[in-house]
Amino acid sequence: MTTPTQHRLCMIPGPVEFDADVLNAMATPATSHVDPFFIEKFGSAIELLRKVFFAPTGQPFVVAGSGTLTWDATAANLVENGDNVLVINTGIFGDWFAECIGVYGGVVDAVRAPFGSRPSLAQIEAALTSKHYKLVTVTHVDTSSGVLNNIEDICVLVKRVSPNTLIALDGVCSVGAEVIKQEEWGIDVVMTGSQKALGVPPGLAVMVVSKRAVEVALNRKSPPTTYFASFKKWLPIMQKYEARQASYFATPPVQLILALQVSLEQLVAAQGSLEHRFAQHRAASAKVKDTLESWGLQLVPVNRACAANTLTAVYYPAGVAPAEFLGKVGLKGVVLAGGLHPEHATKYFRIGHMNVSVVNDSLLNHLETTLDAIKAALQECGHKI
Amino acid sequence: MTTPTQHRLCMIPGPVEFDADVLNAMATPATSHVDPFFIEKFGSAIELLRKVFFAPTGQPFVVAGSGTLTWDATAANLVENGDNVLVINTGIFGDWFAECIGVYGGVVDAVRAPFGSRPSLAQIEAALTSKHYKLVTVTHVDTSSGVLNNIEDICVLVKRVSPNTLIALDGVCSVGAEVIKQEEWGIDVVMTGSQKALGVPPGLAVMVVSKRAVEVALNRKSPPTTYFASFKKWLPIMQKYEARQASYFATPPVQLILALQVSLEQLVAAQGSLEHRFAQHRAASAKVKDTLESWGLQLVPVNRACAANTLTAVYYPAGVAPAEFLGKVGLKGVVLAGGLHPEHATKYFRIGHMNVSVVNDSLLNHLETTLDAIKAALQECGHKI
Numbered sequence A, B: 001m002t003t004p005t006q007h008r009l010c011m012i013p014g015p016v017e018f019d020a021d022v023l024n025a026m027a028t029p030a031t032s033h034v035d036p037f038f039i040e041k042f043g044s045a046i047e048l049l050r051k052v053f054f055a056p057t058g059q060p061f062v063v064a065g066s067g068t069l070t071w072d073a074t075a076a077n078l079v080e081n082g083d084n085v086l087v088i089n090t091g092i093f094g095d096w097f098a099e100c101i102g103v104y105g106g107v108v109d110a111v112r113a114p115f116g117s118r119p120s121l122a123q124i125e126a127a128l129t130s131k132h133y134k135l136v137t138v139t140h141v142d143t144s145s146g147v148l149n150n151i152e153d154i155c156v157l158v159k160r161v162s163p164n165t166l167i168a169l170d171g172v173c174s175v176g177a178e179v180i181k182q183e184e185w186g187i188d189v190v191m192t193g194s195q196k197a198l199g200v201p202p203g204l205a206v207m208v209v210s211k212r213a214v215e216v217a218l219n220r221k222s223p224p225t226t227y228f229a230s231f232k233k234w235l236p237i238m239q240k241y242e243a244r245q246a247s248y249f250a251t252p253p254v255q256l257i258l259a260l261q262v263s264l265e266q267l268v269a270a271q272g273s274l275e276h277r278f279a280q281h282r283a284a285s286a287k288v289k290d291t292l293e294s295w296g297l298q299l300v301p302v303n304r305a306c307a308a309n310t311l312t313a314v315y316y317p318a319g320v321a322p323a324e325f326l327g328k329v330g331l332k333g334v335v336l337a338g339g340l341h342p343e344h345a346t347k348y349f350r351i352g353h354m355n356v357s358v359v360n361d362s363l364l365n366h367l368e369t370t371l372d373a374i375k376a377a378l379q380e381c382g383h384k385i
């Protein structure tokens, strides 16, 4: 068994490696949730989220939880019993989000594509014109397939065909690394967790909600069937913290929020701009994918246009056994993830490349170390390179 | 504004001061949620919770969230639309828990007592015999009033009068400090958050559920209206981690769970026994309360039998202004909490005394430091001692 003193590089699609200042903030001594120091940092984090999400008038929510809780929050607050919801499905996270929406009374249709590809705009348009949907959800990057959705095109389509339909983006594996212009593109909800491209340990549900969607939530016919994830409960709390005032609904996870604030400052400040950061993720992704392909491996996404920049999902070459390969990589000090999609899990593995492992790569050498470990393990497993 | 380098003692009723090893675990480098090291620690934490809750056959659940999420989980999983629920109310947390139960369709009656006291057993018996309740909830320590409920007596009463009624204990401000024999007393759900007597930073919802209550949750007529807080979803995950196997429903907050495991080990190991720890909390509480009374202050709880051992709620003496007093204490390096109950908030303040500040008091001197700061601030505010 490994111990933290024998740290292995965590190159899975979340949790990712963390910056030292972010980790230090996790160990901040006991601080009251209404201490002026914490109020200032929480307020700052809320403001910074608007920048990172490109949503100058959006309402950020930061609550103890994880990416999954943002599904509950979206469904519970925006969907009422019997409301039609369209899920654009590019992997297992689409199935699970759909299940969650059903729990809150949504009647879900899905637009699907074969594993490794994404539904066409024509398919989505056909669905959108077949009936009225209150909400359409898109998984930006489905972490089970490594498929990237063309969210900007989908937004243009929805605005043209069904402008009253709310758009919710599962950005759990994209926010902070893939381009998202929430307000310009008219996305009503963008969701994420802390442990992916935001580069913070797991434990936070993070989302930014449009004014339009907040209104929908506040003017529901029936009250939402959630207490902990209620927008109505959290809205005044977020507003108070942003106004640098004390308030309380449920105790916020002080240390995680301090760590988030540190990481968000790095996101907006480091090396100039978020655009630069997005370009770095595209470059890192291309490097990993080009290298793997040059070794004769085949990516799960059917083409580069629909391949995520935050992770690489790639098939094992013939003759390489999953457990043996992942075990050998692990012995070389690098942790990768196996497949996740239940129907294909044993055929492919996944490499996460986000946050410090990408933007500090020249310093940290995470990508080279990872690729070297993969190469050696493949060779030991009998694959010729 | 204070910064973490000018740390002030956090003597509020949660978050409390943290042990150094617990804080170090918060800064554990990136670790996969399915890494063998983490699986081992999470499995161990689950086992340790059974000891701390005195529930050898209970099912622990540990989920990213906070104490409030354990209310949602209890209500969403155990209450169906129209089910009768009796809330034994000793402060504002009883009101809020009742509101949460209503969100999930429960029809709530409350047994109340004047601020500072607790309902009599006769009152509770009268309510229990008036109709059948599926669930009765008790706030063990209401953090807004400092009132302690006689949970053992209440359990005996419920078992005698209405043995099929499930018993849920809000132990957010008691677990790990006040005596709770979950299984012996027949409590179906005991809830807490990480940031109180468990001595871990905020961010975890922690609960142990009886076999009987798990059965009720799994055999509901209607599915629960929660996805993130579903017992059915988390049960196999908790079982797998305990069996030291990988599994996934939503990413667990790795660092917080590592910190929890460290703290739980301290709870069961330190200085012999949990019983000793409970006694230490009684002694610390008596010391704080005796001292304040010797200075002419009046406690909020009407007598010592109904006064919590985890915090002290005490009225400001005549002529002492809340903001001035709390400000002066803060300048002396100690953070206290104001009143919380909306009808009485400006009349009293609260001192938390849990975990390291109690069990390591001889080393850390937190209680003396706090009492000294209070004494000096009272005198500066014109109160004669």
Ligand SMILES: Cc1ncc(COP(=O)(O)O)c(C=O)c1O
Residues within 6 Å of the ligand: A014, A066, A067, A068, A069, A093, A139, A141, A142, A143, A144, A170, A171, A172, A173, A193, B249, B250, B251
């Ligand atoms: C695309 C996507 N959506 C949702 C989730 C769920 O997030 P969490 O595991 O933080 O609950 C994940 C987690 O990996 C994800 O990748």
Ligand SMILES: Cc1ncc(COP(=O)(O)O)c(C=O)c1O
Residues within 6 Å of the ligand: A249, A250, A251, B014, B066, B067, B068, B069, B093, B139, B141, B142, B143, B144, B170, B171, B172, B173, B193
């Ligand atoms: C008795 C009691 N119940 C519930 C809660 C809610 O817990 P949290 O603030 O962690 O959500 C608290 C918080 O102080 C509490 O003291």
